[in-house]
Amino acid sequence: MPAEPALNVVLCWHMHQPDYRDPHTGSPLQPWTYLRALKDYTDMAAHLEMVDNACAVVNFTPILLEQLGCYSRQINGYLQHNSALQDPLLAQLLAAQPGASPTAAENILRKCLSGRHLNFSRRHETYHMLLEFAEALRQRNDLLASASEGFFADLLVWFHLSWLGETVHRNDPRVQQLIDKARDYTLDDRRALLEIIGEQIDAVVPRYRALQDESRVELALSPYAHPLAPLLLDFNSAREANPEVALPPCSHYPGGETQLQWQIDKGLDIFEHHFGRRPSGCWPAGGALSNAVLQQLADSGFKWTASGTDVLLNSLNPSAREHPDANVLHQGYLAGEPPICCFFRDDRLSNLIAFTYATWHADDAVANLIQQLEGIHRNCDDKKNAVVAIIMDGDNAWEHYPNNGFYFLQALYRRIANHPKFELTTFSKCLQADRQSLPALVAGSWACGNLSSWIGSPDKNRAWEMLVSAKHQFDLVMQQNFLPPSQRHEATRLMAICEGSDWFWWPGNGNSPQAVQNFDNLYRIHLTALYQCLEIPPPKYLAHSYTHPPSSTDTWPDDVMKKNT
Known part of the structure; x- marks a missing residue:
């Protein structure tokens, strides 16, 4: 048979990852693109490399690929030419005195606590203790003065160690050396960590391209x-x-x-x-x-x-x-x-x-x-x-x-x-x-089979209303054709950024108020930059939040609610 x-x-x-870059300066406003590259895009490539006969489909968004390239350039620029690091968290990692100002200290605490990995901290007592002290500082601003520069340096190093992929931990002896040191990290230690970070980000695209060329992965977009x-x-x-x-x-x-x-x-x-x-x-x-x-x-x-x-x-x-x-x-x-x-x-x-x-x-x-x-x-x-x-x-x-x-x-x-x-x-x-x-397909998505994760609530619909208003202005300016070609190109790119689905996903859906506010702010920043590129005064409403705290009835299925960045 x-x-x-x-x-x-x-x-x-x-x-x-959505476009986290400040449209005016190019500086990342959130660190998630490079952190995800370190932890996940590296590990997911490594598993395909390590297992015989393994294969997968990997789908990349072009906006993510653009941002990875920006990180490669800024890290290599710092390491080779001492150019300024644009990402605020990486800049603090390499600062001579991390957390020297209250604003810098608060930013370090906020980022390191929002992105902590409990599984990693449970494996490393030193990191766990640093996080506990960081949490205490967030609760008691009057204690900030008691935190030393050494504390912020150690917290930043451990935070970035926690965001390195498991395969990086296993394969790079420099990582284990930093873990073994545990505390009192010098500027040289932090530079060595940045070199590891830069190497991993630089390798993401070449690794997946090699896997594609070996027929180990199909790449989609x-x-x-x-x-x-x-x-x-x-x-x-x-x-x-x-x-x-x-x-x-x-x-x-x-x-x-x-x-x-x-x-x-x-x-x-x-x-x-x-x-x-x-x-x-x-x-x-x-x-x-x-x-x-x-x-x-x-x-x-x-x-x-x-x-x-x-x-x-x-x-x-x-x-x-x-x-x-x-x-x-x-x-x-x-x-x-x-x-x-x-x-x-x-x-x-x-x-x-x-x-x-x-x-x-x-x-x-x-x-x-x-x-x-x-x-x-x-x-x-x-x-x-x-x-x-x-x-x-x-x-x-x-x-x-x-x-x-x-x-x-x-x-x-x-x-x-x-x-x-x-x-x-x-x-x-x-x-x-x-x-x-x-014969015919009923429009919908992976989220409950419909499109209600992106439209339908007052906040989501307000986000669409603001986008439509911006598009009308965009069309008028493009028809008048008074902008120079480079500015037209930039306006077209900014229009596309504002059309990203993330701005409509995050309001509601049971997402945390802080995450909703972050995306509310970022969406309005992109819309404002679009108007400025079109040489039109931005509407006054873009200076104010358009989202509202979720109500007790704003509940969604677990598989929809648990989306991260």
Whole structure:
């Protein structure tokens, strides 16, 4: 009897950070881009390098790639030419007297406490004690004067050590030397740490490009600044899955199709510059799709895209929706004209990795996942064409795992890659299979199958209203054609930044008030810079917050609430 075909399994990791740069100075206003690069983008490359037969799809946003390049240039500029470090936290790490002013001290405490990793601090008593003292200082500002420069230097070193990937800790003896020293770090020690940081950031793109060239990874992209594509094209698309959702008072986003095409084309150019070729696939922001988005992606040359299970269920006929089985859920579908292949995230398995397995022993967690994949293999009649798509952020989950998920990810790749019933593969390798057609797609995203994570609440709709107003002014200035070419180009880029989905995600959704305020501020900074670039006085309302503290009834499903940066 011939052997059964193996079940195709695709692991897809999405790498994204919004534009944290001050549009006037280029200085990062938040450190998360370089911190995620150190901890997660390095480790995720290392796991693919270390495990034979491992492969995955890795999706990069072009705005993230741009910011990584900025960090490489500023760190190398400091190390080679003693140029100023633009990132405030890195500048304090290399300051002769860290935390010398109350403002600098407060910034160090705020950043180091907001980004601490409890799993790492539990492994290192010195770091744990530093964090406890830092927390006490935050509670009692009158104690700030009692904190020495040595305390701030030690806190900054340990904070950055905690953000180095587990594979960096294991492979770079300089890291262990810094850990062994434990305290009283000198400026030379801190410079050595910055050299490690710079090396890791410099290596991110070359490592993934090498993995791509070795066919160990398929690289994909999202449009340039991570826009929520269906809403750029049509606000009413939000009502396809949620007919009761409130829409902004403006009827539509002007010129959305042109803007989305610019975001796609710009993203493709940046991707090709970094990775030497154009991608076949696109994970859209939020996995958000509509029929119009599908057509624009297909017209732009993409062969595949992806979304969440609920989008598929909403799009199927009633009988298939009410009684879904493995043959329906674990399948790629041809949709749109020209057709593009749509894969759909197994939300249950993806969310187990994202939110549940972190508290399990790694072997038990992977064994449980393997057991569930074996069940899908048994229940699929058309095993040859079946695809299980596990899609999630490639960074946010791992700090909740011991050792940044090292043991879990190693076991995950090994067990799936070596399992006789599974084929660990990529989406592009699944394109040649026989595919059913999906006549129409109900617009939605991975988040509950609808678009309500980005539109519908008063604060989200206000954010859209401000964007529409800015776009009207942008269009008028572009039509008048009085700006010099370089300024037109910068205004176009700033317009795209303001279209990023993050500005609409963060208000509400059960997010922390501090995170909401940070993104409120950053969005208004970008909008203000756009108006200034257009040589139009910014509206007075941009000087004031537009978000409100979440109410007690502002609750969302756990898998939506737990998104990080």
